[in-house]
Amino acid sequence: MAMTIALAPPLDAEIGAQLVEAVGTDDFGRLLLSIAGDIAHVDELFGYIVVDGKEPRSIISNSLLAGADERVKSYMHHFYRHDPAVQHMGKIKKGHSFVQRIGLKDIIPYDYREHCFAKPGFSEKLSFGWRGAGYLLVLSFYRIESSDQEVLGKLASLANLTLAIMVKRHAPIDKQSFVDTMERRLQRSFAALTQRERQVCARSIAGHSAKKIGLELGLSAGSVLTYRQRAYQRFDFNRASDFLPALID
CATH class of the missing domain: 3.30.450.80 (Transcription factor LuxR-like, autoinducer-binding domain)
Incomplete structure (x- = not known):
């Protein structure tokens, strides 16, 4: 009942x-x-x-x-x-x-x-x-x-x-919506990142490989790794997950 x-x-x-x-x-x-x-x-x-x-x-x-x-x-x-x-x-x-x-x-x-x-x-x-x-x-x-x-x-x-x-x-996640949300929050909390660095980092946080990110953004996998490494070095980070504490509301 x-x-x-x-x-x-x-x-x-x-x-x-x-x-x-x-x-x-x-x-x-x-x-x-x-x-x-x-x-x-x-x-x-x-x-x-x-x-x-x-x-x-x-x-x-x-x-x-x-x-x-x-x-x-x-x-x-x-x-x-x-x-x-x-x-x-x-x-x-x-x-x-x-x-x-x-x-x-x-x-x-x-x-x-x-x-x-x-x-x-x-x-x-x-x-x-x-x-x-x-x-x-x-x-x-x-x-x-x-x-x-x-x-x-x-x-x-x-x-x-x-x-x-x-x-x-x-709960299953709408991955594109998640990536868009991460990009907005990266821009809010890590203003020093360039647009490309934000795009790469948001997709890295979502678990995308360098190859997949490259296909999505029209970049080579090597360029993706370069953008990713530059972003990490700006904040002395070692991995994409290091961004997360500042991105969680």
């Missing part, structure tokens, strides 16, 4: 900062589960992305219970399309979020209900999602105990922060 959560209580800012600090480390999933456990007695969590036209891809999973890896594999390969949340996702428009509370009785296929809910002892799953341009992100929290409205509101605040992190790290 679908349910809207309004006026979600704010997440403790210091706790949120700890979670952001752990992004990209092995501690992120464990910390997220620990925070969710303190807020709402969450026993397991699982997040994934679905790029339009492709199969879902797992991006985060952590549990206090045994067998979590097997449950994730079974869900991804066998039960994904039987999930009531997935059936609800098709109605979500770009730029909108959703939340759905799914109880044991809402799971129809017996093997899905038995393997992913009854066997580990879960009474409900709380799924939060975001529909972006060409993709969908979903974060689900599994609980053995049932939830009340206050607990759900607090968990929604944590889910919103986590979904924002997932968007930043895993």
Whole structure:
């Protein structure tokens, strides 16, 4: 059954900062589960992305219970399309979020209900999602105990922060738009760069090879390397990523 959560209580800012600090480390999933456990007695969590036209891809999973890896594999390969949340996702428009509370009785296929809910002892799953341009992100929290409205509101605040992190790290990027953004920010923060140096550095930050940059800009690969090296030397940098701290808003 679908349910809207309004006026979600704010997440403790210091706790949120700890979670952001752990992004990209092995501690992120464990910390997220620990925070969710303190807020709402969450026993397991699982997040994934679905790029339009492709199969879902797992991006985060952590549990206090045994067998979590097997449950994730079974869900991804066998039960994904039987999930009531997935059936609800098709109605979500770009730029909108959703939340759905799914109880044991809402799971129809017996093997899905038995393997992913009854066997580990879960009474409900709380799924939060975001529909972006060409993709969908979903974060689900599994609980053995049932939830009340206050607990759900607090968990929604944590889910919103986590979904924002997932968007930043895993959402597909419009590469040309990204390059254009990097060029503008290089001009803003590194005014000493020439136009060619900005063009080369923006594409280097996007991960383009010297050969590819040369084809895009009508330059030889050797000229691309020269422009790149000049740009690095202006600021005593060693690599394109050295520009990034000043380019992130």
